[in-house]
Amino acid sequence: GAGVSQSPSNKVTEKGKDVELRCDPISGHTALYWYRQSLGQGLEFLIYFQGNSAPDKSGLPSDRFSAERTGGSVSTLTIQRTQQEDSAVYLCASSPLRGKDTQYFGPGTRLTVL
Amino acid sequence: QQPVQSPQAVILREGEDAVINCSSSKALYSVHWYRQKHGEAPVFLMILLKGGEQKGHEKISASFNEKKQQSSLYLTASQLSYSGTYFCGTGRGSGGGADGLTFGKGTHLIIQP
Structure with a gap:
């Protein structure tokens, strides 16, 4: 089956513009996570969705960041300004399941802000 | 709290063994190991759970010392394909990582012919 897909693969934008990043999880997976990886750094947790529960937004770095997950499937991460x-x-x-299971990563979106 | 990985980088000849360590300042309930090649997504290698349950890769092993809050990843008879950056991740909460992972900064492994 298909893995996690993300779009776009690359995004170049100008400072001050808004961007939307999309994630299509593996079908049937109830948990979805967003992480950020800066150059040469580890992965930084941003937000977590589990089923229909309210998301855990505790990792979002500022109020310019938001994310939603529609219908328990596709998720969009929005960065304003x-x-x-x-x-x-x-x-x-x-x-796929709460607790002990592997997280399957997508290929990522490389965002460059000029 | 971000787990600490050591060494930061290691260069080996093909066939040599490697050990990568991950330590945490807080109690560990699970440790997840991933490998990332340049420009690619992290790929799952191993998960170790409190109580000894382990799921993972057939050619790579790992240990989990709950008391010392440490985990080590063992790569034996390394192959060229093992090159990459290895990350350990620990559960953000008290669960197995279901609410997200906190990752270390990574260990860069280079295998030379």
Whole structure:
């Protein structure tokens, strides 16, 4: 079956513009995660969705960041008024069950803010 | 709290063994290991759970010392394909990582012919 897909694969934007990043999780996976990876750094947790529960937004770095998940499937991460420090690879992951299971990562979206 | 990985980087000859360590300042309930090649998504290798349950890769093993809050990943008879950056991730909460992972900064492994 298909893995986690993300679009676009690359996004270049100007400072101050808004961007939307999309994630299609593996079908049937109830948990969905967004992480950010800056150059040479580890992965930084941003937000977590589990089923129909309210998302855990505790990792979002500022109120310019928001995310939603429609119908328990596709998720969109929105960054408003982008700043240069937002430049990073944004990775989405999904997991089938709560608790002990693997997170399967998508290929990421490389965001460059000029 | 971000787990600490060591070493930061290691260069080996094909066939040599490697050990990558991950330690945490907080109690660990699970440790997840991933490998990432340049420009690619992280790929799952191993999950170790409190109580000893382990799921993972047939050619790579790992240990989990709950008391010392440490985990180590063992790569034996390394192959060229093992090159990449290895990350350990620990559960953000008290569960198995279901509410997201906190990752270390990674260990860069280079395998030379």
